Amino acid sequence: MTEYTYINNAYWDPPEESANNYAAALQKAIYFYQQQRSGVLPDNNTVIWRGDSFLGDGADVGLNLTGGYFNDGGYLKLGLPIASTVMTLAWSVYEYQSIFDNIGQLDEILDAIKWGTDYLIRCHPTQDEYYFQVGDISRVNDWRGPVESAHMFFNRPSYKVNDTHGGSAVTAATAAALALSSIIFNETDPDYALTLLTHAEQLDNLAWNMLSDDYYNNHSLPDYQSFNGFWDELSTSGILLYMKTDNTTYLEKAENATRNWPKDGSYFEYRETHSWDDMHYIAQIFLSRETSNQTYVESIERNLDYWLPSGGISYTPGGLAYCNPSWAGEGSLRFATNAAFLASLWSDDLNCTPANSSNYRNFAESQINYTLGENPYNRSYLIGFGNSSWQNISHRTAHGSWMGSISDPEENRHILYGALVGGPRSSSDFWNNQRSIKEETGVACDYNAGYIGALAKMTGLYGGFPHIDFPNASWFRPKNITDLEYYGNAVVMYNGTISTEISVDLTNHGTWPAKVADMLSYRYYLNLTEVFEANYSIDDITINLVSEGGISITVSNLIHLFNNTYYVVVDYTGVEIYPGQDDTNAKESTLTFSLPSGALNSEWDPTNDWSFQGLNSTRYASEYIPVYDDNVLVYGKAPNNDTTPPDAPTGLVAAPISDSQIGLDWNDNVESDFDIYRIYRSIISGFTPNISNRINQTVSSDYSDNGLNPNTIYYYLIIAVDTNGNPSTESNQGSATTNPDNTPPDAPTGLVAAPISDSQIGLDWNDNVESDFDIYRIYRSTISGFTPNISNL
Structure with missing residues (x-):
């Protein structure tokens, strides 16, 4: 396969919002x-870049195990962390239902919980078996695509536990999730609540x-084994079933299980917090309420x-309570926000020691505010929230690679709204904003669960307003400034006196949403005026089609459109083209059009053909070779009788706005069939506009070009x-130089010098974390109070 050319990604940010809008x-x-949903998505799905997935889950065991949630940015559905997620979300509603209701988010979180509980029920087809995992764990890092x-x-093996194949932790965790969910659904859907209870008791x-x-x-x-044993899950399911049923047997079982909780000296373990592997921190809160022990x-x-x-845990200089136990290896923000959730709700508990209440609340608020931007980077770790939040996080579908590659494309194609990233992996606040470092930029269902409870408490305390327009189109990256999805990537292979040979890679880089397409086709349009003037007919034109690797595709006869314009349809029906890797995301076909041997050169001229426009020896995504999916146009345009181009834009003026922004303005086009302006940029004067230097398109006669380098022309x-696709000639050339960047970086701090030997001194100072930091310059003198200059550099 060959290299591709794309429209350059243009600068774009979602709408801005205040960092203290906790409701948003x-x-x-x-x-x-x-x-994160798997399976058949509902009709009211609002995630425009997500589609149905893994519709065969459970087929290997004759069951329907579709649905549920992908655990993280990959493809596995893991029972223990998902059960913990559902239980923690239900706990948030149990504690703060009125807050969710007051801001119009109760239905949304109940829907999120039910999507999980429906799947957990599906994984429990009989009372003595439970399917805890779907997916091939041996290939978890093999491929990175949507x-x-x-x-x-991937194959999708299903794994289950039963009486002879032990899995008490995952089974009891699921029982706990279903039991607490039964409590919160009891008022709105008592029949469903009863179903949840039945499964919870059996599990x-x-x-x-x-x-x-x-x-x-x-x-x-391996990363999701039950490291902490199963007694914490058994005590949690027991106390929650007691709360639901008033059956004291469950309370007795819960308290019996506590005798086997892990110990830290003579105490129950206390140096971590609630997580998917440890529910005893939850169980002891409910047990304290029910027993007053x-x-x-x-x-x-x-x-x-x-x-x-000063309580014992490490704090970063920026204020994050840093916990990242060896069994986890990632997700420090997950632990901090889970602890914040526990501290928030306990600060209001009747059993809380009054003198401690404000301390716990202050701690919880500090951790949540750290995630929302009160950190050394002044940026939110909640993706898509606040100003300039991180975007290139480790999530394969949001990344949207058509090559199965972690690095291609460079930028994530979608914003994973509302995802809490793993966060710093050391107690220094340092965080790598790199997709490849999953330990820091990764996301997971359980990361958000306790976080939601803590955010609910902050919303109750400080308010805020959810966005009434979220998630409408303005929150998503517009398609017209991103790389293409479906197109014919075309190149001229041969252009002779009586024939032309065109190669077309029919391409699927789909991501709104991605899909396996098996009904694609493209159309190639020819103007046969010169052929007919030479007294040839369409019967004299030979059409030859060659396909890549012998795939089964067809080409139609010439079809009349209007006047002397004809076209052929190259039909790929039955050929699966999909984002995946080099040999799956595009399939090549070669079309040759020929006149009989002996025809004169003047009798064959492809340069007047609609689909030949822009074609040369380098492949490019031709909009003049329209692509169809099941006969519906998905890219490009067909010719029509109007071949008159619009007037060229006039009065183009460019002016600097800042060190990274230039404003453009030009005169309006008032023609009735005007459609769009295409904007081209170069650092070379007198350049030729083409697809590689097109930066955007717009319907307005002004534009702000962002993300530029300082002091550059x-x-x-x-x-x-x-509207018929006719381009004008180019406008006058406008030019401007961005302002210089005159803001110096902060002065280095904390410089310490220490002797290493009789000829060596070591220096150390605090890191500069500014985004435009380049280098440090080091000066030396034997005189105190010296002035740094080139002589002592």
Whole structure:
């Protein structure tokens, strides 16, 4: 296959918002789960870049195990973290239902919970078995593309536990999730709540019957084994079933299970917090409420005190309470926000020691505000929230690679709204904004779960307003400034006296959403005026089609459009083209049009053909070779009788706005069939506008070009295009120089010098974290108070 040419990504940011709009942050954090859905998406799906995925899940065992959530930015559905996620989301509603309701987000979070519980029920087809995992864990890092085409690369084995294949932790965690969900659905859907309870009780019983995690640990993804054992999950399912049923047997079982909780000395473990692997921090809160046992109260506050400043946990200079246990290896923000959730709700609990309440609340607020921008970067770790939030995070579908590559394309094609990233991996606040560093830029369902509870509390305290227009089109990257989806990537292979040979790579880089396309076709248009003037007919034209690798495609006879314009249809129906890798995202065909041997050169002229426009020896995505999906136009345009181009734009003026922005303005085109302006940019005067230097298109006669380099001269041209696709000649050339960047970086701080030997001194100072930092210059003198200059550099 060959190299491709794309329209350059233009500068674009979603609408801005205040960092202390906690209701909007909560709204987006809930929305994150819509982007994680697997299976058949509902008719009211609002994620325009997500489609159905893995519709065969469970087929290997004769069941329907579709639905549920992808655990993170990959393709696996993992029972233990998803059960913990659903249970924690339900807990947020249990504690703060009125807050969700007041800001219009109750239906949204209940929908997110039900999408999870529907799947968990599906994984429990009989009372003595539970399917805890779907996906091939041996190939978890093999390929990086969108979930909508991932089934073309992966098998989807299903794994279950039963009486003889132990998995008590995942089974009891699911029982806990369904039990608490049964409580919160009881008022709005009592029949569904009863179904949830039935499954919860059966799963709790199965977990006690197994009392083992051996099979689960031997077959789960190694990073998601039950490191903490199963007693914490058993106590949690027990106390929640007691709360639902008032059956004291469940309370007794819950308290019995606490005797086996991991210990830190003589205390219950207290140096971490709630996570998908450890539910005892939740269980002891519910147990304290139901029993008033001071042992649980003391354990809760021992844990929360540990998280306070000077309580024992490490703090970063920027104020993050840093916890990243060895079994996890990632997700420091997940732990901090889970601890914030526990601290928030305990600060209001009747059993909370009054003197501690404000400390716990202050701690919780500091951690949430850190994630929303009160950190050394002054940027939000909640994707798509606040100003200039991070975007190139580790999520394969949001990245949208058509090559199965982590680096291609360079920029994520979608914003993963509401995702909390893993965060710093050390206690220095340093964070790598690189897609390849999953430990820091990765996301996961359980990352958001406790975070939502803490954000709900902040919303209750400080208010804010959700966006009434979210998630409408203005929040998504417009297609017209991104790389293309479906197109014919064409090149002239041969152009002779009586024939022309064109190669077309029919391409699927789809991402709104991605899909496996098997009904694509393209049309190639010819103007046969010179052929007919030489007394030839269409019967004298030979059409030959050659396909790549022998794929089964067809070409039609010449079809009359109007006057002397004809076209052929090259039909790929039945050929699967999809974003995946080099040999799947495009399929090549070669078309040859020929007159009989002996025809004169003047009798064959492709330069007047509609589809020959712009073609040469370099491939490019020709808009004059329109592409169709199931006979619906998806890219390009066909010719019509109007061949009169619009007037060239006039009066183009360019002026600098800042060190990274230039403003353009030109005279309006008032022609009735005007469609768009195309904007071209170069750093070379007198350049020729083409697809490689087109930066955007617009319907207005002004434009702001952003993301430029300081103190650099840029040249611009504008071309008008009418509704029939006729381009004008180019405008006058405009040029401007961006302002110089005159803002110096902050002075280095914390310089320390120390002798290393009799001929060597070591220097150390604090890092500069400014985005435009380049180098440090080091000066030396034997005189104190010296002035740095070139002589002592």
